[in-house]
Amino acid sequence: MRPYICFLIMFLASGVLCVTCSSFPTKEVWALTTFKEAIYEDPHLVLSNWNALDADPCGWFGITCNKERQHVIKINISGSSLKGFLAPEMSQVTYLQELTLRKNNLIGTIPKEFGMLKFLKVLDLGMNQLTGPIPTKLGNLTSLVKINLQSNGLSGSLPAELGNLRNLSELILDRNKLQGPVPAENNSSFVAKIHGTNDSRTSETGLCGASQLKVVDLSYNFLVGSIPKCLEYLPSSSFQGNCLQEKDAKQRPIRQCGPQPLRSHQAPSLKHHSLKDAAKHQKASKPAWLLALEIATGIMAGSLFLVAILTAFQRCRSKPAIIIPWKKSGSEKEHLMVYVDSELLKDVTKFGRQELEVSCEDFSNIIGSSPDSIVYKGTMRGGPEIAVISLCIKEQHWTGYLELYFQREVADLARLNHENVGKLLGYCRESSPFTRMLVFEYASNGTLYEHLHYGEGSQLSWTRRMRIILGIARGLKYLHAELEPPFTISELSSSSVYLTEDFSPKLEDDSY
Ligand SMILES: *[C@@H]1O[C@H](CO)[C@@H](O)[C@H](O)[C@H]1NC(C)=O
Ligand SMILES: *[C@@H]1O[C@H](CO)[C@@H](O)[C@H](O)[C@H]1NC(C)=O
Ligand SMILES: *[C@@H]1O[C@H](CO)[C@@H](O)[C@H](O)[C@H]1NC(C)=O
Ligand SMILES: *[C@@H]1O[C@H](CO)[C@@H](O)[C@H](O)[C@H]1NC(C)=O
Ligand SMILES: *[C@@H]1O[C@H](CO)[C@@H](O)[C@H](O)[C@H]1NC(C)=O
Ligand SMILES: *[C@@H]1O[C@H](CO)[C@@H](O)[C@H](O)[C@H]1NC(C)=O
Numbered sequence: 001m002r003p004y005i006c007f008l009i010m011f012l013a014s015g016v017l018c019v020t021c022s023s024f025p026t027k028e029v030w031a032l033t034t035f036k037e038a039i040y041e042d043p044h045l046v047l048s049n050w051n052a053l054d055a056d057p058c059g060w061f062g063i064t065c066n067k068e069r070q071h072v073i074k075i076n077i078s079g080s081s082l083k084g085f086l087a088p089e090m091s092q093v094t095y096l097q098e099l100t101l102r103k104n105n106l107i108g109t110i111p112k113e114f115g116m117l118k119f120l121k122v123l124d125l126g127m128n129q130l131t132g133p134i135p136t137k138l139g140n141l142t143s144l145v146k147i148n149l150q151s152n153g154l155s156g157s158l159p160a161e162l163g164n165l166r167n168l169s170e171l172i173l174d175r176n177k178l179q180g181p182v183p184a185e186n187n188s189s190f191v192a193k194i195h196g197t198n199d200s201r202t203s204e205t206g207l208c209g210a211s212q213l214k215v216v217d218l219s220y221n222f223l224v225g226s227i228p229k230c231l232e233y234l235p236s237s238s239f240q241g242n243c244l245q246e247k248d249a250k251q252r253p254i255r256q257c258g259p260q261p262l263r264s265h266q267a268p269s270l271k272h273h274s275l276k277d278a279a280k281h282q283k284a285s286k287p288a289w290l291l292a293l294e295i296a297t298g299i300m301a302g303s304l305f306l307v308a309i310l311t312a313f314q315r316c317r318s319k320p321a322i323i324i325p326w327k328k329s330g331s332e333k334e335h336l337m338v339y340v341d342s343e344l345l346k347d348v349t350k351f352g353r354q355e356l357e358v359s360c361e362d363f364s365n366i367i368g369s370s371p372d373s374i375v376y377k378g379t380m381r382g383g384p385e386i387a388v389i390s391l392c393i394k395e396q397h398w399t400g401y402l403e404l405y406f407q408r409e410v411a412d413l414a415r416l417n418h419e420n421v422g423k424l425l426g427y428c429r430e431s432s433p434f435t436r437m438l439v440f441e442y443a444s445n446g447t448l449y450e451h452l453h454y455g456e457g458s459q460l461s462w463t464r465r466m467r468i469i470l471g472i473a474r475g476l477k478y479l480h481a482e483l484e485p486p487f488t489i490s491e492l493s494s495s496s497v498y499l500t501e502d503f504s505p506k507l508e509d510d511s512y
Contacts, residue, residue, distance in 0.1 A: 024056050031092035038401050039084035046080045071095035079103040088113040098122040115140045126150040139164040146170040163209030170215040178221040184208050184228025344407045348414040349426030353435050385442040395434035420475030422508045443498035464503045471505040
């Protein structure tokens with residue numbers, strides 16, 4: 001008996017040892033899982049084999065491990081239409097050498113935590129929709145050889161710390177909203193002040209410190225000042241489309257420079273801008289019949305992102321239990337603190353739950369529902385009819401990312417302001433009871449589809465049809481050509497056109 005037990009113990013011990021020696025660092029698996037968590041749309045399902053239960057991520061799509069299969073060294077997921085945020089936890093993939101996430105739809109900021117990826121050689125986040133500044137901490141990643149952040153919405157100044165990157169040979173930052181001077185010798189004191197650093201070496205030399213730089217593209221930003229002497233060997237096309245004092249490379253017209261671009265990178269003022277444009281447009285187009293008295297529901301406009309939220313939500317729900325412990329930890333709160341921009345919704349009306357409860361007669365008038373949301377009809381004090389979409393999501397499933405996504409979508413819908421486009425009136429966000437609601441204008445006359453297929457033909461006279469067609473055309477022109485950035489309706493059909501009492505059309509996104 002004894003020898004047998006001994007053998008058993010030895011067997012178990014060796015088993016345990018084997019597990020520990022061959023298993024992948026859980027930190028890296030966790031970091032990758034968090035990365036996946038922060039992606040809320042994956043239309044090509046490229047992350048479908050990223051299974052958190054799998055202790056070895058080396059076979060996951062887009063992942064390359066080192067030869068010993070001990071660490072993830074490359075992540076390359078390009079052109080996959082991923083929509084979501086960059087999780088700061090990615091910095092826990094300690095041995096990462098290449099991070100390529102080109103041509104997706106990533107939003108949010110580049111986490112400053114990426115400055116901890118000290119083996120990183122290639123950082124390619126080009127052609128996404130990232131905003132905010134380039135983290136100065138990237139200047140810490142001395143192994144970096146290539147940085148490509150082109151075609152995003154990055155703002156702020158060009159960090160002088162990038163000059164610390166002695167091995168950097170490619171710096172591609174074109175088509176962003178970067179401002180300020182190109183950091184170099186002349187602007188040392190200025191640059192040092194901005195970043196509050198005291199690294200005299202960096203502040204003295206700026207980008208001149210990166211002596212290996214061969215390919216630089218800073219075109220189509222809002223950079224000012226002059227091209228530093230140490231970068232004069234670069235082709236002038238590297239600097240075109242900025243606000244530089246430069247004769248060789250074509251610069252922006254003066255009206256695009258000046259103080260305006262400094263503000264225009266913020267969403268609120270963009271919205272303001274488009275509102276002004278819309279107002280101008282309304283003045284220019286006179287037909288009185290277009291002035292809608294009645295208003296439309298935006299149920300369908302909301303549905304596009306409802307689907308996304310709900311998909312994300314279902315994903316959380318179906319997550320295996322091991323994810324839960326850290327999901328429930330305080331880190332959610334941190335996510336909120338890190339990501340949610342308190343300015344995002346400052347121009348959007350916030351309704352109180354109680355107010356909506358009164359308007360919707362204690363939420364008794366249900367006009368639509370799905371397993372994940374309920375739509376109520378109500379009447380605001382003062383008259384307008386509203387449709388209120390309430391998300392049925394439990395608080396414990398609501399992550400910081402979903403909150404940010406919710407807020408961004410609310411902000412995106414709130415900027416739509418045209419008589420032929422369904423209008424978001426506001427939102428409701430309360431913690432007890434946990435509430436996330438959207439308030440849309442309500443179109444009392446149903447969809448064009450209903451009128452064409454089930455209505456009395458007499459209701460759609462020739463004049464009315466013309467009005468509807470012209471209204472749709474105006475709505476589309478507004479969404480596609482007048483809004484900046486444009487807003488796409490995924491599918492235009494007669495059921496995505498809602499009609500007001502006087503048969504004025506309202507476009508809604510009908511992708512539910
Ligand atoms: C990343 O993957 C794409 C194809 O999926 C490939 O074309 C590209 O060369 C890869 N990039 C890197 C840096 O490995
Ligand atoms: C990175 O930056 C931090 C401070 O931001 C500094 O303490 C650390 O030494 C830096 N690491 C490297 C490798 O330069
Ligand atoms: C920079 O490149 C040189 C030569 O390729 C290499 O020896 C050195 O280790 C690199 N430095 C860093 C910080 O990676
Ligand atoms: C920067 O260095 C100066 C002296 O060179 C010192 O007086 C100052 O306190 C330093 N600032 C910071 C933020 O370390
Ligand atoms: C230095 O920075 C200041 C402040 O932005 C700017 O006005 C000036 O043109 C810059 N000088 C050079 C030579 O780039
Ligand atoms: C610094 O600026 C002065 C003028 O302000 C200019 O003459 C000089 O060439 C600049 N030096 C460098 C290295 O850019």
